[in-house]
Amino acid sequence: MIENIRDYFAAIPSLHRSIILVGGIGFFWMLEYIIPLFQHRYHKVKHAGFNLFFTLTTIIVNFSLAFVLLKASDWAVQNQFGIINWLPEMPLWVYGLVGLLLLDLIGAYFVHWLEHQVKWMWMFHLIHHSDLHVDTTTANRHHPGESVFRLVFTVVAVVLTGAPMWLVFLYQSLSVVLSQFNHANIRLPEKLDKVLSYIIVTPDMHHTHHHYVLPYTDSNYGNIFSIWDRLFGTFSYLKREELVYGVDTCMDPEENQHIGAMLKIPFGFYRRSS
Template sequence: MQQLIDYFETIPSWVRSLILVGGITFFWVLEYGVPLFNFNYKKVRHAIPNIFFTLTTVVVNFLLAFLLLKSSDWVSEHEFGIIHLFPLPLWASVLIGLLVLDFVGAWLAHWVQHKIKPLWMFHLIHHTDNFVDTTTANRHHPGESVIRFFFTLLGVLVGGLPIGIVLLYQSLSVVFAQLTHANIRLPKKLDTAISWILVSPDMHKVHHHYKLPYTDTNYGNIFSIWDRLLGTFSAMKNEDLIYGIDTYPDVDSNTHVGRLLKLPFNKYRAPDGGKFE
């Protein structure tokens, strides 16, 4: 375990890039073999805006990475945070660290973005993809990337986490996001069994259904336990799923990147076609 954490403390940038690109490539190919839906779309064209937003996510996180490192160094030096409250074996510190980051940096960040209208307008772009596949995983407005980064920072402070645990979580998070968004079909019993502890593909797809209340459920990133404990878990049949967002039916997967970038600064549209002032 110590060797694993030591490795992630100094993980080369090219390895992190390989995890991102390799994951997208793997699930992209897998989608051809075991698709959940046989989308009638041009797969490469659909991927273009999503890849653009993946690149902006990488840039935002790269530019702010020094804050993550400084914060992690500070909590480690001052023994600040949950994992420093009691003497713990390394495996327990790692597990607690992953859970804290998953709750604060992912679940809580996601929940807040659905509940606060200005933040929702940034997150909205992720939900306007009506052909959810593995490239959808990082379809995040740069503004949302900043918001999520500061929740991750909060998770580091709350947990008292060294950079090795942080980078381990982020690497796992990339792979899980690509898996849960991938247009793939797992055996239903296997998917259901996975969803008791981890977020499964079918579980997360429910979150991308175009209507409430399903849009406001299944916020989890890696661990599904938060949704089950906090009453935000839901399930529905795959054949009933419709991707997109009902409040913006005119914004979809192929919307021009420029329009998507400006979308958060438009007034929020109500389901009846009116606008929230």
């Protein structure tokens, strides 16, 4: 089984990766109509169109610089560099799990935490947090500049982990789907959400991160695995009925749905959540 997964992701076509992205958005988009968490009073299609613009810029950045990931992975494997290459021989499934955990820690949790600590990084990340109606399309609402430095950290994660390309593609696919899942405007049974949140990042867990004021904004940084927030003390929980999306320094609906205004935010005055 794990060998089949390895072989598939070692040669996954770009078309299949695109299908994972589009299929995930489509699936959770439909689920939002069936089991919505909130009945948002907004134009869902217009909102999606705005967010999909930033999804497109993310795709362009990632595909344009994909060769850097490939070179980094090839170098690490050929030189037996990286944590998983320094560990004793282990079953393939353990090797894969450890690799995914490390890629998620460095390439998702750590860079996300850093974006909330470093002023100039936060100003790029603010575009993601400025969404007042969080749903599955919010997952890829990233300023092109943020997409670039997130990819840089993914490259660092690949080198430090020593991940082969099949593991990198598996990680990226899981990251896309889990991000769409945990941003989705869906209502899971609370007990199920809570149980799942001990393993993966769930909607309730990540929606807390999108609450408009501190300390909730600076919590729940994980993307795939929830272990890092629990381990490093950045886990928090807020009741569903208390959630208010956005950032208190960027709550103007007109600005938040204007592409030009969003692109300019990182170069304007500093807006820290209070």
